Each structure stands twice: as structure tokens, then as C-alpha cells.
Amino acid sequence: MNPDQIDLRTKKHQIPLFTLDSNITSRASSAANRDDKIEEVEIFEYRVMKDQLEIFNKKYPEIKSGKEVNIPALLSKDVVTCDNSEFSLSDLKVKNDYNRLGIVYSVPSYNKNNKFIGAVSGILRKKIIADSLPEKNFKLVNLNYGFEADNRASKQLKESEKYLKNNLENPNIVLTGSVDLKIKDDFAWKLWYAFPNEEFWNRNDVSSAKKFLIFGNLFIILFAIGIIFKLIDFLKYQKELEKEIQERTYSLKVKNQDMQLILDKASEGYLIIDTNGNLALEHSIILDKWFGGFSEGTKIWDYLSHGNEKWRESFIIAFEQIINDSIPIELALEQIPKAISVNNFHYELSITPIYNDNNDLIKFFCVILNNTVNSEMDRINQLSNEKLRIYKNLLNNKEDFIELLNETNLLVSLIHEDIKLEEIRRVVQLLKENCEALGIVSIAKFCIRWTENLNNFNLDNITFYCSSFFELWAKKMLEVQDLIGEQNTQLVKINKNELTQALNRVRKGATQKEIENILLSLSLEPISFRLNRLSKLCKSIAEKYNKNIDIQVYANDFRLDSHYFADFWRTLIIVLHYVIHFNIEKPEERVQSKKSENGMISIEAAIQNNEFILKIKDDGKGIDSLIKQNNALSLVEQVCINIGGKFEVENTPNQGTLYIFKILINDKVIEI
Known part of the structure; x- marks a missing residue:
């Protein structure tokens, strides 16, 4: 984006793709005491945005996948903005732009391939920033941008600026200094402060401290007299204290030895891990037997994985998430395997986070149990x-x-x-x-x-x-x-009627060829068997979704090659899922639509014009285009095409959907 160039498509100056400044301009146009609408100046903001885009594109053209994006936002120096909410004609006449000065705050944006594609920018007006400062003794500054904002700075603050610019305190003022603000920017933002001496000394807490100091001096004189008499006793006590320190040091040494003895004798493995995954040297001696020794700073994934890259990757992912604070610690630890196997031995792992008094994570405590037998x-x-x-x-x-x-x-x-x-x-x-x-x-x-x-x-x-x-x-x-x-x-299924027909034809003197055709037909699967199984499956699916359905099955008496149609029947199941899940309404919804509580699904199979035709019809609410394009339905269509067929959908909103499958038949279908 370059606001000083013309866009060849729009024939206008290049501007941001999308802006949300209608609130600002509407306030400006309706502000009180306005005779004319003030000019709306945006070119200065756009020029700053252009420079910031170039910096992002040059320094941060892409980011690493799966890592926290630690890229600073960019702010700017003072710039004339389009916010005329407090800018008047009188300001314009005297060329006073203070009421519409501001800074541009931009954050980079990346696509799913982690490539830089643009930025989101906001305008922070300087006067609003200055008014938000708590009092006249503070000033917000960025020396690199030349930005300064204060709420009518005090005399002492102005006198202190020459010191504060050099990171020094004003020696003539009791309370003055600078605070670094934690803003993600390449250049430092600081908050300067300077309190007048009289304000400082007149504070109640300071006045109380002065009185305390006067009485404290008297107390110190009296105390010094008494301390002389205590000094002799102190020298005696010092020798006793040294002796006690030696005894306690020896006791602590014994306790450490006892603790190490416990670690050496323990049947469980104990490890201490820092937040980066490094192992401390203190550990149970049994671990040397199970996994071998290690040096200080060894990564836990290198120590425990023993060549198993899957475990190693799980540890690394978990600790990267912990370091980046991208997900809660408990979820990150879930990535770590709870059990590992090394040399045919099985171990259980339990890792517990340890926090300090400020609730900051400082380390992890790992317990490893040999659970081979169990x-x-x-x-x-x-x-x-x-x-x-x-x-x-x-x-x-x-x-x-x-x-x-x-x-x-x-x-x-x-x-x-x-x-x-x-x-x-x-x-x-x-x-x-x-x-x-x-x-x-x-x-x-x-x-x-x-x-x-x-x-x-x-x-x-x-x-x-x-x-x-x-x-x-x-x-x-x-x-x-x-x-x-x-x-x-x-397995070959033959019903009683088919068996009777076959025996009658044999008794009537059927030829060998006719008998072979009879046996061949009986080796195929009756369509009625298949449709009855589909009917049971529909009932089962409906129970999962808490829906009531009635099933109607219509089929002529013919058989199919179950192996040839195997993929088709498997993929058809997903259609039934979608019919019941998305099309058939729940009972209360059907009653509101003046339908019966039970949904109706009919399954019809027939042979027509050398085609096997299967129709599945429901009386539901119909399907939308998004569901129709689902991967599963696309898969059904592809399977139909693979065996010489086609798949059609007829949809009537609020009345139902008809799925039609037409497959060209040959010797894979025999009509009886």
C-alpha cells in the first residue's frame, strides 16, 4: 500500500482494504459549535502505515509454525489523524493540530502458511493518551519517535526533562525518575515523573517519618549507652553462637547424607527437571540402572526416549508449549507419555509442576515406577x-x-x-x-x-x-x-421358497447348464437380506441421536454379488447417518412442523433397464448445500462411479430428500 500512488484497478489512491472509522467521522460531523464539517485528513496516517508494512515485510516476512509469535508491534511518532472529534475550525485557522494529533499502532498478520500478508492498525489520539495520565507530574515519552504526552506538566517535571533524557535523576528534586513500560516495540517507551519538593515533604506519611526520626535520634543515644554494657556479653555469646553453627552445619551435612542414602536405596526413580527440560544432578541411583547415568543439563527427552522418536517428540512438544506458555501446563503435560518401555521393561511416569510463593513455575518433580510385572x-x-x-x-x-x-x-x-x-x-x-x-x-x-x-x-x-x-x-x-x-x-444364505423352486426345477429335468445357473444364483446375496440389515442399522443409528423413525423396505426378488458391491454397501452407511442425523428432525421439532413424531425412511431396490436402482427417501427437513458437499457423500458418489454408476440427490426443503443410486448391471446381478 502506497497512498501517494494510484491503484490501477480503482483509479484512486491506494488505501487500506478495510477501515472502521465511521464512529470517529460521525462524532466529528455532529460535534457542537460546528458551522462546517472539518476536513478529514487520512494521508498522513496511511504514509505511516506504509512505512510500518515495509518494516514488517523486511524484518518479519514469516513465522515458525507452532511457535508463539513474539514479534513486536510498531508505534509511530506524532501524526495528523482523521479524528476530528475535538478539532474545531478555530484550531484549523490558527494551525493548531494538537487536538487531532495521534500515533499509529500496527500489528502484523500472517496467513495459514505463516507468510506475512498485511497489518491491522489503530489510531491512538495524543490528547486522549495525555488525559489518561494520572496527574501533572507524569509524562509518556519515546525518544526514538520524538513522542511526548503529558497532562499539563508541572514546572518540576519540565525542569527534570534534561536529566531524564540522559537516564538521570534531578538532584534538586527529592522524587524524580523514569519507568520502562512493557510495550512490544523496537523502541523503548518510558514514563517520566517528578514531584515538587513541597508536595513530597507535606505528605502525611513523610511528615510522620520526620517526627519519628527526631524521637529516633534520642532513642539511639540512650540505646548506645546500653549497648556498651551489652557488648561484653555479646562477645561471650558469639563464641557460643559459632559453636552452635558448627553443630548445626554438621547436623545438616548428616541430613543431606541421609537424604542421598534414601535416594540411593529408593526403589522408585526421582528426577528434578527445570522449565526448559534440563535434568538436575540429584536423582535416585536406581535410575542409573534403568536408563544409565547422565550429566547436569541433559534433556529429559534425550535421557528417557532411548531412540524412540515418538516419545522424544512428545516431550519436546510439551516443553515447547510450556516455555511459550501457549496452553495450560496441565494440557502440555498430557502430551508426555504416561508409560514408557526400555529393554522390555515397563515404567510409569508422573510429572508434577512445582511453584514458588508467587505462583511462578520453577521446576518439575518426576517420579518413575518400574511397573514391568503389573x-x-x-x-x-x-x-x-x-x-x-x-x-x-x-x-x-x-x-x-x-x-x-x-x-x-x-x-x-x-x-x-x-x-x-x-x-x-x-x-x-x-x-x-x-x-x-x-x-x-x-x-x-x-x-x-x-x-x-x-x-x-x-x-x-x-x-x-x-x-x-x-x-x-x-x-x-x-x-x-x-x-x-x-x-x-x-456362507451362502437360501430361504425356503428359493430352495423349493430350485428342487422343483431339478426334478423336472433341468439340464446341467440350468443347474449351474441355479447354483450360481444361490451363491449371490439376496437383496432382501441386505435391505433388512440396513433397516436394523437405521434403527440403531436413530437410537444414538434420540430420534424415532419408521422404516419401509421395497425390493424385488433378486440377488447381488456381495463382493462386487462391498465398497458400495460400506459407503452407503454414511448416507444413512446423514439422513438420520441431519434430515430427520427430533420428535418435538416434527410436531411443531405439523408432522408425525416418527420420521419416515423408505428403502427401495429394483432392476430397471439393465440398471440396479436403489432409492433412499426421507420426510425430513431437507439438506443444505454445505452438507451435500461433505466428504462422505462425495466418497459415495466416487464409489458409484468406480462400479459404473451414478449418484443423484433430489431435495425438497421441509418435505424431505431422495437419494438415487443407479448402477449398470451385468453378471453381478441375477433376477430370480
Whole structure:
């Protein structure tokens, strides 16, 4: 931005993208005793902003990701502003700009790639700054900018300025000096003060001190006489005191030796860590056996990680957050693993922050327990109990179990590092509920911890939890697949009517080719079986969202190749989630809209014109364009395209939505 140049697009002088000065200009135009509107001068402010932009762009063109932005704001020298709230025509005639002088305060702005893109600037009027000073004995100054603001400075303050400019106190005034203000700026801002001597000596507290001094001198004379007689006794006492000091020093030495003996004999590990992650030398001797020795200043992540980069990175991230004070200490410590394993030994970690009397963080106290035996037994018991739950659920209803497992795998596919907070919160909650229903308790517990830490939603957090989750999920799926085995691929379902028809055709002398076609058709999955499972799934989803629904299923008598349509059925589950979650209203909302309390969902499947057509219709409130563009619905559409089909949506606000899937059929579908 250069206000002295013309913008080629607008044909006007370059100005800021967006301004919020309407309050200032409206006040100026309606101020009392105005015959004409005072000129609004903005070019001077814009020139200062231009210079500040150039400084930001040159010195701070980008910032490091995940770090606290410690870049100073920029202020300016006096400049004529557009704030005419207290500027009058008489000021203009005598060329007195004091009532509209001010400084420009700018803060840099960066995009999501951490590149500098501009600044936000504010105008602080000098008179308002001066009026805010407590009294005439103070002055706000910045010698580099040549800025000075005071509330009708006293004579003593003016006389002291020549001293204060050189960081000296006025020797002729009792109370004078300078205070450095903590303002993020490359140049120092100071508050000067100078109190008249008579004001100082006439203060009640000073007057009381003078009286005390007079009586104190008399007391000192009397006290000096008495001290002479006490001096002899003091010399005797001094020898006794030296002896007592020697005895206490020896006692303290013994206590330190006892404390070290405790540390040497302790079965737990104790460490002291400073706020930068450096280890103090005092520690339990058992740690040398567990992790080896260390020198003073060793980082805790280098000492405990033993080559495990994941643990090391967790420690580093936590202490960076502590140093930068970017999140609460308790949340930062949550990044640190609670348990570590080294050389097949398992240890529990507990780190407690220690504060001083001013509530300032000064260090951490770390306790490490060898939990190898307990950890192994707990791990074995937990795995055994979890496998038992999974196997029990699998035996109880294998079809529903596999269907829910497929749905859960689809939810897992929606997780990625660029996911929005609202979406990841919903997906993780559904994952927790599904894993609890499946009996996969370890994943459900992980999702609970993830949910608890979603308030700390940043790039490091989402990357850490995503990578940890995918690693845990992959291992657990191998175990579950072992339990499921290959039986599902060998299972053929035949109802009584189909069996009777097949036997009748064989009895009537069907050829070998006809018998092969009959067996081939029976090896495929009846569409009625699939739609009935979808109907049960809809009921289950509705219960999760506290909604009431009625399901209607319409289907001709035909079979599908379940393997060929596997991806389609898995992705279809997410459509049902969206229909029930977003489209179907809650009972009280439906009553207000003059609808029945129960939502209606119909699922219709048919073969028409060499196409398999599936329609899912609801009587809800319809969907908006944002939901329609959701990743999950896009995924369904892509799966349809991959198997030669297409996906359509017909939406009627407040009446419902119709989802239509059309897939070209071949030998993958057999009509009976």
C-alpha cells in the first residue's frame, strides 16, 4: 500500500482494504459549535502505515509454525489523524493540530502458511493518551519517535526533562525518575515523573517519618549507652553462637547424607527437571540402572526416549508449549507419555509442576515406577477380556457385527489431518460408540482421551492423535480379522421358497447348464437380506441421536454379488447417518412442523433397464448445500462411479430428500 500512488484497478489512491472509522467521522460531523464539517485528513496516517508494512515485510516476512509469535508491534511518532472529534475550525485557522494529533499502532498478520500478508492498525489520539495520565507530574515519552504526552506538566517535571533524557535523576528534586513500560516495540517507551519538593515533604506519611526520626535520634543515644554494657556479653555469646553453627552445619551435612542414602536405596526413580527440560544432578541411583547415568543439563527427552522418536517428540512438544506458555501446563503435560518401555521393561511416569510463593513455575518433580510385572499382567488381562468381548459379540450376531465393523472402517477413512474441529469431534464420538458396541474397548478408551483433548486443537495435536490412532487401529483390525476368519466368504444364505423352486426345477429335468445357473444364483446375496440389515442399522443409528423413525423396505426378488458391491454397501452407511442425523428432525421439532413424531425412511431396490436402482427417501427437513458437499457423500458418489454408476440427490426443503443410486448391471446381478 502506497497512498501517494494510484491503484490501477480503482483509479484512486491506494488505501487500506478495510477501515472502521465511521464512529470517529460521525462524532466529528455532529460535534457542537460546528458551522462546517472539518476536513478529514487520512494521508498522513496511511504514509505511516506504509512505512510500518515495509518494516514488517523486511524484518518479519514469516513465522515458525507452532511457535508463539513474539514479534513486536510498531508505534509511530506524532501524526495528523482523521479524528476530528475535538478539532474545531478555530484550531484549523490558527494551525493548531494538537487536538487531532495521534500515533499509529500496527500489528502484523500472517496467513495459514505463516507468510506475512498485511497489518491491522489503530489510531491512538495524543490528547486522549495525555488525559489518561494520572496527574501533572507524569509524562509518556519515546525518544526514538520524538513522542511526548503529558497532562499539563508541572514546572518540576519540565525542569527534570534534561536529566531524564540522559537516564538521570534531578538532584534538586527529592522524587524524580523514569519507568520502562512493557510495550512490544523496537523502541523503548518510558514514563517520566517528578514531584515538587513541597508536595513530597507535606505528605502525611513523610511528615510522620520526620517526627519519628527526631524521637529516633534520642532513642539511639540512650540505646548506645546500653549497648556498651551489652557488648561484653555479646562477645561471650558469639563464641557460643559459632559453636552452635558448627553443630548445626554438621547436623545438616548428616541430613543431606541421609537424604542421598534414601535416594540411593529408593526403589522408585526421582528426577528434578527445570522449565526448559534440563535434568538436575540429584536423582535416585536406581535410575542409573534403568536408563544409565547422565550429566547436569541433559534433556529429559534425550535421557528417557532411548531412540524412540515418538516419545522424544512428545516431550519436546510439551516443553515447547510450556516455555511459550501457549496452553495450560496441565494440557502440555498430557502430551508426555504416561508409560514408557526400555529393554522390555515397563515404567510409569508422573510429572508434577512445582511453584514458588508467587505462583511462578520453577521446576518439575518426576517420579518413575518400574511397573514391568503389573503392566504385562494388566496388558494380558485386558487383551484377553477384549478378545472375549469381541468373540462373544461376533458369535451373537455375525452379520450385524461385520456390518458395524464395515461402518466403523468407513468412519476411520474420514479422518485426516486437515479435518475440521466439528467434524473430527463427531467422527471420534461415533467411533467410540461403535467400538463399545463391537467390544473393542482399547479403541473406545483412546477415543475418550482424544475427545478430552479436542479443546487443544492444533496441528501438533491432530497429527499426534491421528498417527497414534491409525497405528492402534491397524493392529486391532488384524486381531479382529483373525477372529472373523474366512467363514464369511463361504456362507451362502437360501430361504425356503428359493430352495423349493430350485428342487422343483431339478426334478423336472433341468439340464446341467440350468443347474449351474441355479447354483450360481444361490451363491449371490439376496437383496432382501441386505435391505433388512440396513433397516436394523437405521434403527440403531436413530437410537444414538434420540430420534424415532419408521422404516419401509421395497425390493424385488433378486440377488447381488456381495463382493462386487462391498465398497458400495460400506459407503452407503454414511448416507444413512446423514439422513438420520441431519434430515430427520427430533420428535418435538416434527410436531411443531405439523408432522408425525416418527420420521419416515423408505428403502427401495429394483432392476430397471439393465440398471440396479436403489432409492433412499426421507420426510425430513431437507439438506443444505454445505452438507451435500461433505466428504462422505462425495466418497459415495466416487464409489458409484468406480462400479459404473451414478449418484443423484433430489431435495425438497421441509418435505424431505431422495437419494438415487443407479448402477449398470451385468453378471453381478441375477433376477430370480
